[in-house]
Amino acid sequence: MAAQILDGKATAATIKGELAERVAALKERGLTPGLATVLVGDDPASHSYVGGKHRDCEEVGIASIRVELPETVTQEELEAELDQLNNDPACTGYIVQLPLPKHIDTHRILEKISPEKDADGLHPTNLGRLVLNVGDELNSPLPCTPNGVIELVERHGISWKGKKVAVLGRGITVGRPLGLLLTRKEVNATATLVHTGTEDVSAALREADVIVAAVGVPHAVKADQVKDGAILLDVGVSRVEDAETGKKKLTGDVSPEAVAKASWYSPNPGGVGPMTRAMLLVNVVETAERMADAA
Numbered sequence: 001m002a003a004q005i006l007d008g009k010a011t012a013a014t015i016k017g018e019l020a021e022r023v024a025a026l027k028e029r030g031l032t033p034g035l036a037t038v039l040v041g042d043d044p045a046s047h048s049y050v051g052g053k054h055r056d057c058e059e060v061g062i063a064s065i066r067v068e069l070p071e072t073v074t075q076e077e078l079e080a081e082l083d084q085l086n087n088d089p090a091c092t093g094y095i096v097q098l099p100l101p102k103h104i105d106t107h108r109i110l111e112k113i114s115p116e117k118d119a120d121g122l123h124p125t126n127l128g129r130l131v132l133n134v135g136d137e138l139n140s141p142l143p144c145t146p147n148g149v150i151e152l153v154e155r156h157g158i159s160w161k162g163k164k165v166a167v168l169g170r171g172i173t174v175g176r177p178l179g180l181l182l183t184r185k186e187v188n189a190t191a192t193l194v195h196t197g198t199e200d201v202s203a204a205l206r207e208a209d210v211i212v213a214a215v216g217v218p219h220a221v222k223a224d225q226v227k228d229g230a231i232l233l234d235v236g237v238s239r240v241e242d243a244e245t246g247k248k249k250l251t252g253d254v255s256p257e258a259v260a261k262a263s264w265y266s267p268n269p270g271g272v273g274p275m276t277r278a279m280l281l282v283n284v285v286e287t288a289e290r291m292a293d294a295a
């Protein structure tokens with residue numbers, strides 16, 4: 001039987017509807033949430049993602065601020081922009097679109113973001129809170145893609161509890177934080193991070209009830225690495241040439257033959273990508289609610 005679809009587009013639309021109501025309530029309390037985006041350079045994909053974030057803000061009533069800087073911006077100039085956002089009361093949260101040009105020290109930039117305005121949950125303080133949290137007691141912003149993975153599955157009525165989850169990839173925006181989220185008390189899955197240092201990748205994947213593929217290698221997950229009925233979430237994305245048209249197209253990490261063995265599948269595009277954008281809005285709204293409560 002064909003895999004059922006974990007529909008990220010539809011789920012993100014539902015979440016945005018819920019957030020629009022929370023934003024309206026915040027405005028009644030005198031606080032308009034404002035998301036700023038910082039975009040460096042001309043990468044078309046980054047421009048398109050940032051454009052999507054601003055459209056999302058408009059849809060739910062969040063104000064938005066765009067900062068666009070040339071590829072040649074220096075570390076000091078970029079940090080000065082972040083200082084301004086840290087001090088701008090109209091900006092209640094912001095993100096720096098990744099990746100940054102090679103001459104920029106990304107770790108220093110992420111550290112420069114005020115942890116209170118860190119809409120991506122990627123500041124070391126917030127990643128540290130994620131490590132310290134066994135449940136959700138510290139109430140800090142969560143990295144958007146991992147949180148989107150958790151939410152997408154739960155909103156299709158599937159429980160993570162007791163599931164063996166193999167996360168393919170150990171990157172800082174997806175794999176590592178996802179391992180921590182999966183093992184939180186309210187999620188209670190068993191997580192294995194599978195990576196280039198894993199001795200037998202196929203064996204680790206074959207054991208899993210759920211595979212989250214986040215390596216950005218086209219069709220990295222093959223049919224013989226997937227157990228029958230597994231849940232597959234395709235997160236990694238690559239731009240490859242279409243053999244028929246010669247045009248560039250998006251391809252995920254999961255091969256079509258692997259999908260044929262799955263019970264549930266989140267496609268790429270149309271799965272975790274829209275959820276990443278929705279969870280960014282969740283962070284912005286939750287941060288603004290904390291600010292309103294503290295005022």
Ligand SMILES: Nc1nc2c(c(=O)[nH]1)N[C@@H](CN(C=O)c1ccc(C(=O)N[C@@H](CCC(=O)O)C(=O)O)cc1)CN2
Pocket residue numbers: 048049095096097098099120144145173250268269270271272273274275276277
């Ligand atoms: N500061 C950050 N930078 C980056 C992040 C991030 O979470 N924070 N993640 C990615 C890019 N990204 C968001 O920024 C992102 C990528 C993809 C999508 C998405 O909805 N994709 C669509 C397909 C889009 C297309 O057709 O081009 C989909 O999957 O359906 C949303 C957000 C790296 N940088």
